[in-house]
Amino acid sequence: MRLAQLWWGSSTGREPPVQPREPLPPPDFDRRRILRLFHPYRGRLAVVLLLVGLSSLVALASPFMLRHILDVALPQARTGLLTLLVLGMIAVAVATSVFGVLQTYISTGVGQRVMHDLRSAVYAHLQRMPLAFFTRTRTGEVQSRIANDIGGMQSTVTSTATSLVSNFTSVTATIIAMAALDWRLTLVSLGTLPFFVWISRRVGNERRRITARRQRQLAAMSAIVEESLSVSGILLGRTMGRSRALTDRFADESRDLVDLEIRSSMAGRWRQSTIQIVMSAMPALVYWAAGLTVSQGHPLVTIGTLVAFTTLQTSLFRPTVQLLQTGVDVQSSMALFGRIFEYLDLEPDLREPAKPHPMPRVRGDVRFEHVGFSYEPGADGADALADIDLTVPAGTSLAVVGETGSGKTTLSYLVPRLYDATSGRVTIDGVDARDMSFDDLAAAVGVVSQETYLFHASVADNLRFAKPGASDAELRAAARAAQIHDHIAGLPDGYDTLVGERGYRFSGGEKQRLAIARTILRDPPILVLDEATSALDTRTERAVQQAVDALAEGRTTITIAHRLSTVRDAGQIVVLDHGRVAERGTHDELLALGGRYTALVSRDETLAAA
Numbered sequence: 001m002r003l004a005q006l007w008w009g010s011s012t013g014r015e016p017p018v019q020p021r022e023p024l025p026p027p028d029f030d031r032r033r034i035l036r037l038f039h040p041y042r043g044r045l046a047v048v049l050l051l052v053g054l055s056s057l058v059a060l061a062s063p064f065m066l067r068h069i070l071d072v073a074l075p076q077a078r079t080g081l082l083t084l085l086v087l088g089m090i091a092v093a094v095a096t097s098v099f100g101v102l103q104t105y106i107s108t109g110v111g112q113r114v115m116h117d118l119r120s121a122v123y124a125h126l127q128r129m130p131l132a133f134f135t136r137t138r139t140g141e142v143q144s145r146i147a148n149d150i151g152g153m154q155s156t157v158t159s160t161a162t163s164l165v166s167n168f169t170s171v172t173a174t175i176i177a178m179a180a181l182d183w184r185l186t187l188v189s190l191g192t193l194p195f196f197v198w199i200s201r202r203v204g205n206e207r208r209r210i211t212a213r214r215q216r217q218l219a220a221m222s223a224i225v226e227e228s229l230s231v232s233g234i235l236l237g238r239t240m241g242r243s244r245a246l247t248d249r250f251a252d253e254s255r256d257l258v259d260l261e262i263r264s265s266m267a268g269r270w271r272q273s274t275i276q277i278v279m280s281a282m283p284a285l286v287y288w289a290a291g292l293t294v295s296q297g298h299p300l301v302t303i304g305t306l307v308a309f310t311t312l313q314t315s316l317f318r319p320t321v322q323l324l325q326t327g328v329d330v331q332s333s334m335a336l337f338g339r340i341f342e343y344l345d346l347e348p349d350l351r352e353p354a355k356p357h358p359m360p361r362v363r364g365d366v367r368f369e370h371v372g373f374s375y376e377p378g379a380d381g382a383d384a385l386a387d388i389d390l391t392v393p394a395g396t397s398l399a400v401v402g403e404t405g406s407g408k409t410t411l412s413y414l415v416p417r418l419y420d421a422t423s424g425r426v427t428i429d430g431v432d433a434r435d436m437s438f439d440d441l442a443a444a445v446g447v448v449s450q451e452t453y454l455f456h457a458s459v460a461d462n463l464r465f466a467k468p469g470a471s472d473a474e475l476r477a478a479a480r481a482a483q484i485h486d487h488i489a490g491l492p493d494g495y496d497t498l499v500g501e502r503g504y505r506f507s508g509g510e511k512q513r514l515a516i517a518r519t520i521l522r523d524p525p526i527l528v529l530d531e532a533t534s535a536l537d538t539r540t541e542r543a544v545q546q547a548v549d550a551l552a553e554g555r556t557t558i559t560i561a562h563r564l565s566t567v568r569d570a571g572q573i574v575v576l577d578h579g580r581v582a583e584r585g586t587h588d589e590l591l592a593l594g595g596r597y598t599a600l601v602s603r604d605e606t607l608a609a610a
Helices: 008-012 027-037 039-059 061-073 079-127 131-136 139-152 154-181 183-190 193-228 231-239 243-266 269-295 303-344 408-414 438-444 459-464 472-481 485-489 508-522 538-552 587-593 596-609
Strands: 366-373 385-392 397-402 423-428 445-449 526-530 556-560 572-577 580-585
Touching: 027 039, 027 079, 027 303, 039 061, 039 079, 039 154, 061 079, 061 154, 061 303, 079 139, 079 154, 079 303, 139 193, 139 303, 154 183, 154 303, 183 269, 193 243, 193 303, 269 303, 366 408, 385 397, 385 408, 385 580, 397 408, 397 596, 408 526, 408 556, 438 445, 445 508, 459 472, 459 508, 472 485, 472 508, 472 538, 508 538, 526 538, 572 587, 572 596, 580 587, 580 596, 587 596
Parallel strands: 397 556, 397 572, 445 526, 526 556
Antiparallel strands: 366 385, 366 423, 572 580
16 A cells, blocks of 8 residues: 555545455365364473373362262261361362463463464565565565454464363363263253354354454555554655644544454354353253152252252353353464465465585676566566666676666676576576575675665664674774764764664664675675665765775675766766666767767756756
8 A cells, every 4th residue: 555545535435446355265274274283282282181181080079079979978867978078179189280380371372372383484585575566565464464363263263173172172071971960951951052153153154244444444454554653654645744644544544444353252152141141041941840840749950960960060061161262363363374275375486496506616607598577477568678688797897778678687686696587597606596596596696775774773783784793893894894883983882873664863874884894884886886876965965975995895786776967987887678678788888879879868867967
């Protein structure tokens, strides 16, 4: 979402475009896939199952001891037996509590590790996605998938396995114990369970649909926050007088989320309340039935059996309700898992070779061999690049110039494999870039672009991002080479100064020189400069250009030029026109042709004079 879309409704009187509804994932497939997430922790889950089984079996002893107290110990005044039975009931309570704490600790640990695996898997998978994915996907949407979606399934992942096993074991053991006490009352108690299961499934499907909509709404809010509360967003909103519109837009999105949260909370609430009412009424009905048999002189069960049975019945209702609720929660969480699996199922366009070609030392020979590239392969329309055939020997410089949209930046992105060529190939020292490991390629090619990105961290941390083990002396040497050391040293905190969000505490020229220092620290043999000085004033450009010249010395350099004055001394200049090489040669040779390059130089000089 772009900032302009945030006030779409308020500025045009129309509703913003509605996003297509996401299809719900197949539930059976998702369940099998979710179970596979727990496979690495099956040993710990087995311990949890053992603890759950022991806890359920131990807990069943209490009703039988209670029946013995009421039918034997109290009527016969057997104090010793009463004491033993009471101590036994206390021991059961202590044992079940200890088992409960242990199983909660282990199951929570398993659940958190599964969430960690999911977060790490999504993040690592997105790191392999091509640059095109991030140009068409809102950053807030990506953040929402990792934070809101995975965070929203925390309770399900952490407690579902334990809850299912614990409650299922409790229900099974309780039914067996109830049947042992009186099978007739057991049949009466279980007669309504199929109806309750049917209701719970209906509720679960309804909540699942609402959850999918809620997560899309959370993603939309995250996108608004990420874009409108960034430094650029605040500047744009205030200078355009749209701060109030942004606030109103966010309030509208938040209000929609409130409605969805209420609907999610209330979905099936009346139906579940009916279940609780019926289950709560069952013990009273059992007492009533027993009272009728006593009044007719034919007691159905003894008092001890009756009390023990209703105690078990109450114990049965609690795990049954929790079991049904867990089923509802699992169905609701399917929407969250579906959104996570949707990202994990994205096929990365850029793949690291299974057996990368070893590159112990890169000289820096770069060659484009009949390279073509299209942003939408197979679609109708002109290719961004077509039949590019260029050679850049190690240690030499190539400048790429041309009109806006001619394919200059696209060409430069093929060298570090931000994109892969649709046809032909790009080689480094004769090796196809697609046959190199990502680490070797990143070590071989350094990129300095017009849009410098700095983290909200110290100057030293931003520089060490290129070389984590760099010493302070290496930082200072790189900064001196980039002609930024004196400025950094003059700051109150020196290299410990925070650069601010996206480096907004520094000017454009200072950020560029920091980026150059960062690249110098990495020391790549091949350098790609993507219009690194085009947005700077003349004085700052000269300072940055001196840093660029220092960086380019002895390296293979590919410069994407906007101001032609910066590439006059390039060993080779290529003019692109609609993705094709129109002219090539040195500065003097191209001027002598009197073609496109001459026209670009003339226009550049006219603009400089103005």
